Amino acid sequence: MTTPANSRTADAAPAASRQILALNAFDAARPSDLPPETAALVARRQRSFGPTSVLFYDRPLHVVSADGVWLQEADGKRYLDVYNNVPSVGHCNPRVAAAVAKQVATLNIHTRYLYDVVHTYAERLLATFPEGLDKVAFTCTGSESNDLALRIATAATGKRGFVVTEMAYHGNTTAVTDVSPSSRPGQPLAPHVRAIPAPFGPGDVAGRFAADLEAAIADLEASGHGFAGLLVDTIFSSDGVAADPAGFLAPAVEATRRAGGLFIADEVQPGFGRTGAAMWGFQRHSVTPDVVTMGKPMGNGIPIGGVVARLDLMQRFAASVGYFNTFGGNPVASAAALAVLQEIEERGLVANAADVGGYMLARLKALGQRHGEIGEARGAGLYLGVEFVADGAPAPEIASYVINALRGRRILIGAAGRYGNVLKIRPPLIFERAHADMLVEALDDALASR
Amino acid sequence: MTTPANSRTADAAPAASRQILALNAFDAARPSDLPPETAALVARRQRSFGPTSVLFYDRPLHVVSADGVWLQEADGKRYLDVYNNVPSVGHCNPRVAAAVAKQVATLNIHTRYLYDVVHTYAERLLATFPEGLDKVAFTCTGSESNDLALRIATAATGKRGFVVTEMAYHGNTTAVTDVSPSSRPGQPLAPHVRAIPAPFGPGDVAGRFAADLEAAIADLEASGHGFAGLLVDTIFSSDGVAADPAGFLAPAVEATRRAGGLFIADEVQPGFGRTGAAMWGFQRHSVTPDVVTMGKPMGNGIPIGGVVARLDLMQRFAASVGYFNTFGGNPVASAAALAVLQEIEERGLVANAADVGGYMLARLKALGQRHGEIGEARGAGLYLGVEFVADGAPAPEIASYVINALRGRRILIGAAGRYGNVLKIRPPLIFERAHADMLVEALDDALASR
CATH class of the missing domain: 3.90.1150.10 (Aspartate Aminotransferase, domain 1)
Structure with a gap:
């Protein structure tokens, strides 16, 4: 059963992330009977982080x-x-904890020297991808990954327009906030961004999503920004979780390629096996992205993110700017991420x-x-x-x-x-x-x- | 003695970071007699990272x-x-390693729940700052910190123009690359950015730097972008290290404030005691920034960065967009950073x-x-x-x-x-x-x- 909440004909309400948080946020102005120790921590937090810092729950x-x-x-x-x-x-996974403890006492340095663990991890990670997606750049966060992916797409296409979904969240940098309508409640979209309804039913979800995308592409072309790519979280987390029917992304990916854009799969949320169908969310839809971004679960909490793409795309980007990330893929992050991958694989x-x-x-x-x-x-x-x-x-x-x-x-x-x-x-x-x-x-x- | 290399009258050569790297970079095309194990690692690296990934040294x-x-x-x-x-x-500092090993086995979660170590760290960190600079937001990298600082300045001033130095490097996100001329060799500056010569001698370094800044501000105002702030690394690392005479930043900071802009001190390189004069590089110049950014040494290699600013600036930014960083200030990062601060303080x-x-x-x-x-x-x-x-x-x-x-x-x-x-x-x-x-x-x- 589908509700008006997901009807594409619903009014284009202002994006609601702030409202969503507010649903679930501690409000210092409200009377409260917090235990003294908790109240003291809240007070310390407000002194250091400021009152705008969001805590979950009426009773944090x-x-x-x-x-x-x-x-x-x-x-x-x-x-x-x-x-x-x-x-x-798992919280405090023993294998990850042991790998981190050992590595942090042995070596932790950037990737402009050679060391083994980062390459072992890179190879194991790339082995989970379809053929062609065979180069990786490590970052520290999903935000940094998406920020880099946007530039890879712009370097490849010479265009700067992106299409995302209406409640998309892709991260917190300046450029990524522009393509995250849920972070900009009540504000107009950036000029180079178009937002389309997430692919919810009923009816021909795939066809409608592709048609909405094609209209957005045409609008970007008409505006002069041109179309660099489609960026979606393949489980549409912040839009409210859109999964079925599996395969609904395929016509949109075809439309993206026909228009000369790249398909960027944001796997920060669905990636690393979460959808149960495969390692990556895009695999449920039988499509192959041009660029894949990852973050959150990659190191089980040790900051590491990554961008996987074809060699030609990485090279075109490197020719224009180049990229180096001091902490990206460092030995401790790589060791944590390798342990995560081993746990996912060995524990099924x-x-x-x-x-x-x-x-x-x-x-x-x-x-x-x-x-x-x-x-x-x-x-x-x-x-x-x-x-x-x-x-x-x-x-x-x-x-x-x-x-x-x-x-x-x-x-x-x-x-x-x-x-x-x-x-x-x-x-x-x-x-x-x-x-x-x-x-x-x-x-x-x-x-x-x- | 000063050389033409630092003369402000030298030709405005294209920024040279790529050249600098090339000075010191491994070149796979050059004949080499690498030991077999090293050659094998280089080959693995190129397969996973691509040939554009930079390694230090002829013999990595x-x-x-x-x-x-x-x-x-x-x-x-x-x-x-x-x-x-x-x-x-120190590499593999035992106190940091022990703190990380303990914390990663105990708790590692985001900052929307309460836990102690992040607040202990925040308080210890903020205690090293001058009065007024009393709110902190944690990130994962110096790049994320500078990206956030730019938006804080834009939210506070309503303007988007920034002045940086000619060879500045402030990080790797899209927005921060725009204010990092050294990352854009041979390319024109972004329209909202002006680059001025770094403050090298001889003569009236302070007066010249302030005068160059004022001219850049006037140009930004005339262009319609307006002036949001001056962003400098207070030791001018990538410009080639500019330190003397201590105090040379003061007239530029005054000029910044007169023009309604913010002074953002990028302490990613000079911060945490490196200049020997004080905890922060700006303190050598007897100025107080509006916003301070930090990264690199903060967690001794565990990714953590931060932005410190006044409450009013944090609030103005939060009112427009808000900011949350999943890994920023997490317990493992905070525990590492706390151990770093303790080492700096206790070991003098x-x-x-x-x-x-x-x-x-x-x-x-x-x-x-x-x-x-x-x-x-x-x-x-x-x-x-x-x-x-x-x-x-x-x-x-x-x-x-x-x-x-x-x-x-x-x-x-x-x-x-x-x-x-x-x-x-x-x-x-x-x-x-x-x-x-x-x-x-x-x-x-x-x-x-x-």
Whole structure:
């Protein structure tokens, strides 16, 4: 079932990321009965970071340790983590921790000298890509990766126009904020950017997405900016999770190439096995990108990101500017990332994402039969979305209630989507069916108690 | 003595970073007799990174471990590190390594929950700043820090024009590359950027720098971009190290404020005690910036950067866009950075930089009396520059010879400056007088053997 929240004919509401955060943000102005230790930390935080720094929850979490899928508070309470996609092989994964501890005591330097671990990692990483996508540049963050990808596309095409989705979030640099409408609520798009509705149903999702893209390309061409590329998160996380039908990206990728642009797959969220179908989100759609960007889970929390592209694209960019990243791919980051890749492969975490994610999605859909507030449960692998509606309209207030009600039941979760009404489920990839049961049952209970 | 290399009347040569790198870069096309293991690593590197990826030295270094001021190659050879400013409290510093090992096994999460170490670090860091500079935002790199600083200045002033120095390097994002002329060799400056000569002598350095700035500001105002701020590395690293006379920045900062712009001090290179005078490079000049950016040595190689600014500036920026950095200030990065700060403070590394740097500078100046190739030795603390000249003109070929000759003598060093003729000396801050002796004597020997 699809709701007006995802209808492409809905009014072009101002992007809502701030609203979404506000749903779930601590507000120092509100009366509160925080424990003294937590209140003291909040005060320290505001003194150093300023009052605009966003904390999650009415009652912020004071965490002291984490392990697997669990975060632990100072008072000993444990929380099931359904929010954090960075520690994808588990919080404080022992193999990653050991690799980091060993490397940081042995060697940590930039990549203008030779050392082994970065090349072993680069080769293992590139082996997960389709033929042709065989060169990598390491960065420190997904933001830096997307920033570099934009320039690779501009150098290759000589154009600077990009098409993204309406609630896209691709990172925090100046250039990447321009292509992240969700970071610019209420502001007009940058002149060289066009935003199209994310590919939600019903009907011919693939055809509509490609048609919207072609209209945006024509508009960019007419504006004089020209078309450098299509940049999408292949699971459309911040748009509210769009996954089906698998393959819907193919006509858009064809349209991109016909227009001379590059297809940049932002795999910061779906990559490294999260969708359960394959290592990379684009593989679910049977397309091959020109450029792939990655970040978040790559080092399980040690900052590392990367851009993978064809040699010709890397060379064209290098001829114009060149790129060096002091920390990018350094031995500690590479060692952490290699351990992550080994964990994903040896522990079968892609298959686990498919199994546990499929199981959880089925249970969430069944829950939707009993709770009318659930408009739709959707997604792929361990990136799922549960959309809340009331009287046929998006219901962010229910998402907000659920986020806080689940916190009360010791489960951490967040929301996404244009209206902030989509619960986003993206736990560490080591999530088990028993954890899925806890979430589904707590959600059932929370909705019943509303 | 000053040479034409630093004369502001010299022709506006194309920025020369690529040339500088080329001085010191491995060239796969050149015949070589690399050991088989090194040759194999070079081949692996080119397969994964592409042929445009830059390696230092005719005979690239294959490093396997590091300790203090020493890097060790696979064959057991040890090299004195006079190049790397990131591991400023020493390669594989035990306190940093222990802090990282402990934290990565305990908790590593983003800053939207509360945890202690980030606040302890933020408070200790902010305590090193003058009054008023009392809010910090954490990033992962110096590039991300400067990217954010540019937006803070634009939000505060409503303008987008920046003034930088002719060979400035401030980082690798799209926006920061625009204000990094050294990254754009042979290309025109971005329309909103003006580059002025770095503040080198002889004569009234301060007055000339301020006058050049005022002319650039007037030009930005006339162009319609307006003036958002002056962005400088307070030791002018990539311009070739400009340090004297201390205080020369003050008139430029006054001119900046008169014109309604912000003064952004890029402390990525001079910060954290390197100049020997104080914790921050701007303090040598008795000025207080509006915004300070930091990176490289902050976590001794664990990626962390930061922006420090006044509350009003942070708030004005947050009102327009907001900023969140997933890995910025995470517990592992904070723990590493806290250990770095403790090492700097408890081991007196600022005073050590002054002592060893002063001693080394005196010896280098004395060397200049005996070797006519040395046009000038200059700098502050443990950021020194040795300028080579031949027949009164910049002599990058001597710098290139020296870099490779010192590598043969097991000392690692690099070059900077508009003509690539300035040896840059920026070892870990734990450098001792005995290490300075090794460098000076090897340099003496190398020049005598030329």
